[in-house]
Amino acid sequence: MGTSLEATGIVNEFNADSAFRLTLSPEGYGPSDHSSFYAKNIPVIYLTTGAHVDYHTPRDNYEGINFAGLKEVADYVYKIANEIDHEPNRLTFREAGPKTQESGKMKLKVTLGIMPDFTSTENNGLRADFVTPGKPAAKAGMLKGDRIISVDGKPVNNIQDYMYRLSKLNHGETVNVEVIRNGKKELLIVQL
Numbered sequence: 001m002g003t004s005l006e007a008t009g010i011v012n013e014f015n016a017d018s019a020f021r022l023t024l025s026p027e028g029y030g031p032s033d034h035s036s037f038y039a040k041n042i043p044v045i046y047l048t049t050g051a052h053v054d055y056h057t058p059r060d061n062y063e064g065i066n067f068a069g070l071k072e073v074a075d076y077v078y079k080i081a082n083e084i085d086h087e088p089n090r091l092t093f094r095e096a097g098p099k100t101q102e103s104g105k106m107k108l109k110v111t112l113g114i115m116p117d118f119t120s121t122e123n124n125g126l127r128a129d130f131v132t133p134g135k136p137a138a139k140a141g142m143l144k145g146d147r148i149i150s151v152d153g154k155p156v157n158n159i160q161d162y163m164y165r166l167s168k169l170n171h172g173e174t175v176n177v178e179v180i181r182n183g184k185k186e187l188l189i190v191q192l
Contacts, residue, residue, distance in 0.1 A: 002026025002096030004043035006087075011045065014079045018072070025121045027097040039099045043091040045080065049073060050119055051129065110169045110192040112137040112177070116159055123157040125149040125180060137177070140188040146179040 001008045001024045008024060015022055028038035034046040049069070054060040084091065113135020117127040125147040131138045148156050151165035152175040169175060169192055177188045 001045065002094065003028040003038055003045075004091035004093060006091050007043065007045050010080055010083055014076060014083070018076060020072075020076065023119050023121055025119075028095070029098055029100065035099075038096075041093050043093050047073075047077060048119065050117075051115055055115075108163070108166050110166060110171055110173075111135065112142070112166070112190060112192075114142065116162060118159050120158070126156055126159055126162045128179075136190045136192055137188075140177065140190040141186075142177070142179065142188055142190075143181065146181050146186070148177060148179050149185075150178040151175060152177075 001011060003026075011022065011024070028044055029035050030046060032046060034044040038044045054064060113132040114128040114137050115130035115132075117129045120127065127147045128137065128142060128144060131142050131144055131146075148162060150156055151162065152169065154165055156162045156165060171192055173192045175190050175192065177190050179186050179188060
């Protein structure tokens, strides 16, 4: 939302009477097609309804589509696009963070087997939106909704911290993963 002066106001205006709970992030760069526009100083508005366990897998098919929700989102996006199209002036570009991934693509040798909440902009840990049965996190007792606050004794404030911590680990290692569950700290021993 930070790539133009007007974006946040427009997005909030059309959400005023809807049931959508928005999480707004100012950054212009991200892992999708909008980044190439932002890199050329073109304002972007990137919307996502989040991920699910079948996201980007062969099981991600039409049976999983919430058609009523899809229509609500499409109507919302139409209102935003229509407003921008009918504005007499273009959106005012402003830089909102780096224009490329700063550290290059991280190679992970291990996985906990969770689907992280990649939409959060809070810096209070990383919520596990899904825990894959049979994977290291599930075997260690992690539950959907647990908020990871440290891996191997090092703090995890957000998804970037989480990915960095995982990039330093190796298959076969045993690590402590501290989570917040129902307001209480829990320590999980995870075999990678």
